[in-house]
Amino acid sequence: MGKRFNVTGICIPEKHYMVDISEKLKNIMKLVEDEEYFIINRPRQYGKTTTLYMLERILDKNSEYLTISTSFEGVGDLIFEEEQRFVKEFLQILADSLFLQHEDLADFLEKQKSKVNSFNDLSKAIARFIMKVNKKVILMIDEVDKSSNNQLFLSFLGMLRNKYLLRNSGKDKTFHSVILAGVHDVKSLKLKIRPDEEHKYNSPWNIASDFDVDMSFSKEEIETMLDDYIKDKNVNLDRKYFSERLHFYTSGYPFLVSKLCKIIDEKIMDKNHKVWENEYLDLAVKELLKEDNTNFQSLIKNIENNSKLKEMVKNLIIDGNKITYNINNPVINLGIIYGVFRNEDFNLKMNNRIYEQLLYDYMSSLIETSRNLSFYNEKSQFINADSSLNVRKILLKFQEFMKHEHSEKREAFLEEDGRLLFLAFLSPIINGIGFAFKEVKGGEEKRFDIVITYTKRIYILEFKIWRGDKYHEKGLVQLGEYLEQYGLEEGYLLIFDFRKVKGVSGKTEEVTVRIHEKEKKILEVYC
Numbered sequence: 001m002g003k004r005f006n007v008t009g010i011c012i013p014e015k016h017y018m019v020d021i022s023e024k025l026k027n028i029m030k031l032v033e034d035e036e037y038f039i040i041n042r043p044r045q046y047g048k049t050t051t052l053y054m055l056e057r058i059l060d061k062n063s064e065y066l067t068i069s070t071s072f073e074g075v076g077d078l079i080f081e082e083e084q085r086f087v088k089e090f091l092q093i094l095a096d097s098l099f100l101q102h103e104d105l106a107d108f109l110e111k112q113k114s115k116v117n118s119f120n121d122l123s124k125a126i127a128r129f130i131m132k133v134n135k136k137v138i139l140m141i142d143e144v145d146k147s148s149n150n151q152l153f154l155s156f157l158g159m160l161r162n163k164y165l166l167r168n169s170g171k172d173k174t175f176h177s178v179i180l181a182g183v184h185d186v187k188s189l190k191l192k193i194r195p196d197e198e199h200k201y202n203s204p205w206n207i208a209s210d211f212d213v214d215m216s217f218s219k220e221e222i223e224t225m226l227d228d229y230i231k232d233k234n235v236n237l238d239r240k241y242f243s244e245r246l247h248f249y250t251s252g253y254p255f256l257v258s259k260l261c262k263i264i265d266e267k268i269m270d271k272n273h274k275v276w277e278n279e280y281l282d283l284a285v286k287e288l289l290k291e292d293n294t295n296f297q298s299l300i301k302n303i304e305n306n307s308k309l310k311e312m313v314k315n316l317i318i319d320g321n322k323i324t325y326n327i328n329n330p331v332i333n334l335g336i337i338y339g340v341f342r343n344e345d346f347n348l349k350m351n352n353r354i355y356e357q358l359l360y361d362y363m364s365s366l367i368e369t370s371r372n373l374s375f376y377n378e379k380s381q382f383i384n385a386d387s388s389l390n391v392r393k394i395l396l397k398f399q400e401f402m403k404h405e406h407s408e409k410r411e412a413f414l415e416e417d418g419r420l421l422f423l424a425f426l427s428p429i430i431n432g433i434g435f436a437f438k439e440v441k442g443g444e445e446k447r448f449d450i451v452i453t454y455t456k457r458i459y460i461l462e463f464k465i466w467r468g469d470k471y472h473e474k475g476l477v478q479l480g481e482y483l484e485q486y487g488l489e490e491g492y493l494l495i496f497d498f499r500k501v502k503g504v505s506g507k508t509e510e511v512t513v514r515i516h517e518k519e520k521k522i523l524e525v526y527c
Helices: 022-033 048-060 083-098 103-115 119-133 151-168 186-193 219-233 239-250 254-268 280-289 294-304 307-317 330-337 353-368 391-405 410-430 469-486
Strands: 037-041 065-071 136-142 177-182 341-344 347-350 435-441 447-454 457-465 490-496 508-515 518-526
Touching: 022 048, 022 177, 037 048, 048 065, 048 136, 048 177, 065 083, 083 103, 083 119, 083 151, 103 119, 119 136, 119 151, 219 239, 219 254, 239 254, 239 280, 239 353, 254 280, 280 353, 280 435, 294 307, 294 353, 307 330, 307 347, 307 353, 330 341, 347 353, 353 410, 353 435, 391 410, 391 457, 391 490, 391 518, 410 435, 410 447, 410 457, 457 469, 469 490, 469 508, 469 518
Parallel strands: 037 177, 065 136, 136 177, 457 490, 490 518
Antiparallel strands: 341 347, 435 447, 447 457, 508 518
């Protein structure tokens, strides 16, 4: 079987196309060499398990080290019911990990089980094991979130912490380095178990070193995976273009990068004509956003389960509000942990454009299903004879819809749902052929640009709430510059106007702006 792009489980260099993460591994090895204890806490499908696997491969080549790689995946809940059971089962987990390559050490650990009934006993058993091995033992525990409802696990961490401190003063023997991996850091795990303020910051893992390794993929790192793919499969593609655009859409989120490449390779590329056309990536994004995968399910579940987090997402992508990044804000911190947000120059941003689009579509769908739009947005009336999209007709029909269906309480509604309602109105018209990508641009006058692609044509539409003549003129120039960027002559401006001025609502106007000596036509539609 040939190599492939992998989006489930561990990535193995001999089987899968992989990004070269050697620099990341060097930084992690430095922590190991310095005897640090740390946790790799990153969102779902962010390469944690693969990173541990690749690190283990490096450590196994060095005779100074013995690696014990374990996981709490699939251990069940019984292990956490009582201390005696936990300490015995933990030794068994270590023994199982060592059995195939170090049967003698596995037997030693199994014999220790009869001697342990408490964490104190477990501590002594670990010391005996370290002395027997006489190597630098590295303990890796993946999927620590599986223990997130159990105080026993925190007590276990407290035991490791105590041994770490005693080791540093020459009074105990313990693991050279301990690496935990999961979505949560230990502080947020503790809060899930004991949310009271008294114990909030008294972490049993305060010995841990900061894990500052950037595990997202840079453009240059994405290019190394494409190099591997080109060499193996003899495919012709523009490495620079695709690495930059993959990063543009994903911000280097490992699962999303590999998933988009997998879609192009397996679903879009002509197998008899091994070429990646530039348009394939936009097609792959569209295909991905139609999927119901566990990554997307987890993202939406995490937002729906926390009303404050959902409201903050709405503030960013719907209302266009600027939010300062502050990791000490518990809602922001939770959004970072779940991979919803990222820090960009101390401003809070959505993690990537794929997630932003997904949540935009999700929220607009909630609006669509709560209102009857079908009388107004039947698809055929908006498609021209040459199969192009008639955006003018769409805007005018939407204007009519707003006039008839939302003439009362317009301001309260539009501030809250107007933009989402238009996206819900647009969705069934372009569905199956077109694609609308949304970008929010904050500032004094919030702008909501939509780039619509339909049968290889591009249309630029901008949302704007009326803020006065000065900002309006500025907005026209900005839209004109955006049109110039895309090489377009005509754009569209949908204005939500709350002025109590007769004749404004329902008004349309065609204006011309001059950008670099070129005239750009803009259709303004007022709601």
